[in-house]
Amino acid sequence: MATHRLLFVCLGNICRSPLAEGVFGHLAAEAGVADRFELDSAGTGSWHVGDPPDARARRAAAARGIDISGQRARQVGPADFDRFDLILAMDRSNAEVLWRLAGRLGEDHAAKVRLFMEFAPETGVGEVPDPYYGGAAGFERVIDLIGEAAHGLLAHRLAGESKD
Numbered sequence: 001m002a003t004h005r006l007l008f009v010c011l012g013n014i015c016r017s018p019l020a021e022g023v024f025g026h027l028a029a030e031a032g033v034a035d036r037f038e039l040d041s042a043g044t045g046s047w048h049v050g051d052p053p054d055a056r057a058r059r060a061a062a063a064r065g066i067d068i069s070g071q072r073a074r075q076v077g078p079a080d081f082d083r084f085d086l087i088l089a090m091d092r093s094n095a096e097v098l099w100r101l102a103g104r105l106g107e108d109h110a111a112k113v114r115l116f117m118e119f120a121p122e123t124g125v126g127e128v129p130d131p132y133y134g135g136a137a138g139f140e141r142v143i144d145l146i147g148e149a150a151h152g153l154l155a156h157r158l159a160g161e162s163k164d
């Protein structure tokens with residue numbers, strides 16, 4: 001059976017991408033397909049390496065029955081382009097950093113980088129906004145958007161399996 005290796009990437013790896021990893025994992029578990037996915041998250045920046053997710057992100061996840069408190073931030077690196085088959089950027093600025101990194105690696109890794117919100121076209125929203133300098137409402141908006149994209153991505157990946 002196919003294993004899907006998915007990496008979620010934002011700037012700090014303490015707000016959006018830990019939520020994306022947690023929400024996607026929760027949906028996959030609910031669908032009984034968690035064993036088909038290898039999930040992780042990382043940041044393009046290094047300021048928060050080793051930190052747990054932001055308390056506001058932990059609270060927004062916990063309110064939906066999702067525990068992300070065990071995650072620790074790390075920075076994305078070249079090895080991630082070998083390890084993962086899809087790298088999901090939360091916003092365009094994250095995607096651009098990843099495309100530049102992929103370009104330096106010399107292989108066709110850039111095609112692995114996609115904007116996460118591409119998987120929720122019905123929202124009309126292209127990026128998950130950075131909630132770091134806002135309040136709790138921003139985190140509710142972020143987790144809602146992430147939920148939409150996670151649903152779309154899970155359906156897309158499971159549909160693709162029948163073509164393996």
Ligand code: 4NP
Nearest residue numbers: 010011012013014015016132
């Ligand atoms: P994230 O949010 O990229 O969703 O984890 C941020 C976290 C930290 C910072 C910026 C955004 N920061 O500037 O430290």
